Amino acid sequence: MPERIPAIQIDPKTAGAALHADSRREHETTDLYERRKKIYVKKVLGFFQRIRTFTLYFFMGAYFLTCWISIDGQQLVHFDLPERQFHIFGATFWPQDFALLAAMLIIAAFGLFFVTTLFGRVWCGYTCPQTVWTFIFIWLEEKFEGSRNARMKLDQQPWTREKVVKKGLTHASWLLVALATGLTFVGYFYPVRELVPDFFTLSVDSGWAYFWIAFFTVATYLNAGWLREQVCIYMCPYARFQSVMFDQDTLTVAYDPVRGEPRSGRKKSLDHKAVGLGDCIDCGMCVQVCPTGIDIRDGLQYECIGCAKCIDACDNIMDRMGYDPGLIRYATERELNGKQSRLIRARTIGYGLALTAMLAFFAYFIMARADLALDVLRDRGSLYKTAPSGFIENAYLLQVSNKTDVERRFRVEVSGDIDFQISGKTSITVPPAAVASLPVAVEVDPETIRQSTSELEFALVSDETGDAAVRTQSTFLGPIAR
Structure with missing residues (x-):
């Protein structure tokens, strides 16, 4: 006989409500160009919000204060575009060092990929400038307009004097923060100690400075006041290609449906497990605190920036109800399915090796990078000429790049297989972070020349130490002695 399947008991009321909900969802339509609905973010406190507060203070402090720090009169970070010099933490870089910039961008990309495969969008949630500035603007909005419910009521009210004052203070504070942001950004390219007083006295000597300050202020x-989540959802490409780097072992903000379902409101005293309910009380706090307005209980969504506000909000509710925390938590898909997560896997190894290789290349480039460079340009206007002394003479132009912040003095020496001599000036002084040129003429007795092309070497000998600071090879052209 075939095995009998026990009948499933269905509550008619529950079934009717479910069918009604399914029917309503089936007939719901969304306008492709639907107007944006403002998201009112509820304030929440918790462990992950304390971490974000720390990162916010750290990065904001670094951004606003670094350009004001000077060492020996030189701004700690200054991108001097007119002089084509980039002063970064006491070192001066030149356009010739742009390979370092490319290496830094590649390191940042592989670092982001590596971290994303392990921890999801942790960059977006804690360190992205859009997130940092948005949270600052939300905090200012709360200060002047009140809590989430108060802001919703204020927006629904007609324009009154109170509403004008509150909205005016909010937007004024946003503009002040935006102006400080724009001034600081331009301060990394224009000496900030001159920029700020010149800006407010309208004496900045470049109209471009005003343009870029206005641009970054606006x-x-x-971005932080009006667009907010739209930047993350529609404008940032990271939200779109992150799914390529996610797998079943990527740590993301996740809701545990096995533990939470079926969800329902209940009294704290109710033994919810005895009546077949999950831990989720369907309070909606996770939605109210989400800066992108999603419901994390619907599963992983590209709109989620991994800020963990829903985790702190849910943990607070679980604590009040006397339940264990972690209904919403950082977890992997494999963990939610009751399996063991794997930290080491093919893509993490690949990204890790690529990141390590780029870091090694960058470190080698920095260590091998010389603070002094000597370029020798031979006069191509003539092969050689005969000096009044009867010696064969070649003309050269020496270009010395001093990449340090101190003045350097050198004397020029030349050597080779034959007896080369320098006629004229042999000393050169190079200002800090500058390039100096010195034309020199090298002579040789024609009787000593054995071939039309001879190798020679120029050396810059330091006046302070007497040692050769840098050497560069060149060629000497002359007739073949008979």
Whole structure:
């Protein structure tokens, strides 16, 4: 006989409600160009919000204060575009060092990929400038307009004097932060100690400085004040290609449906497990605190920036109900399915090796990078000429790049297989972070020349130490002695 399947008991009321909900969802339509619905983010406290507060203070402090720090009169970080010099933490870089910039960008890319495969969008949630500035603007909004419910009521009210004052203070504070952001950004390219007083006295000597200050002020005000989650959802490409780097072992903000379902409201005193309910009380706090307005209980979504506000909000509710925390937590898909997560896997190894290789290349480039460079340009206007002394003479132009912040003095020496001599000036002084040129003429007795092309070497000998600081090879052209 075939095995009998026990009948499933269905509550008619529950079934009717479910069918009604399914029918309603089936007939719901969304306009492709639907107007944006403002998201009112509820304030929440918790462990992950304390971490974000720390990172916010750290990165904001670094951004706003670094350009004001000077060492020996030189701004700690200054990108001097007119002089084509980039001063970074006491070192001066030149356009010839742009390979370092390319290496830094590649390191940042592989670092982001590596971290994403392990911890998801932790960059977006804690360190992304868009997130940092958005949270600052939300904090200012709360200070002047009140809590989430108060802000919702204020927006629904007609324009009154109170509403004008509150909205005016909010937007004024946003503009002040945006202006400070724009001034600071330009301060990394224009000496900030001159920029700030010159800006407020309208004496900045470049109209471009005003343009870029205005540009970044407006951009910050719009992005953090008005666009907010739209930047993360529609404008940032990271939200789109992150899924390529995610797998079943990537740590993401996740809701545990096995533990939480079926969800329902209940009294704290109710033994919910005895009546077949999950831990989720369907309070909606996870949605109210989400800066992108999603419901994490619907599963992983590209709109999620991994900020963990829903984790702190849910943990607070679980604590009040006397339940264990972690209904919403950082977890992997494999963990939610009751399996063991794997930290080491093919893609993490690949990204890790690529990141290590680029870091090694960058470190080698920095260590091998010389603070002094000597370029020898031979006069191509003539092969050689005969000096009044009867010696064969070649003309050269020496270009010395001093990449340090101190003045350097050198004398020029030349050597080779035959007896080369320098006629004229042989000393050169190179200002800090500058390039100096010295034309020199090298002579040789024609009787000693054995071939039309001879190798010679120029050396810059330091006046302070007497040692050769840098050497460069060149060629000497002359007739073949008979």
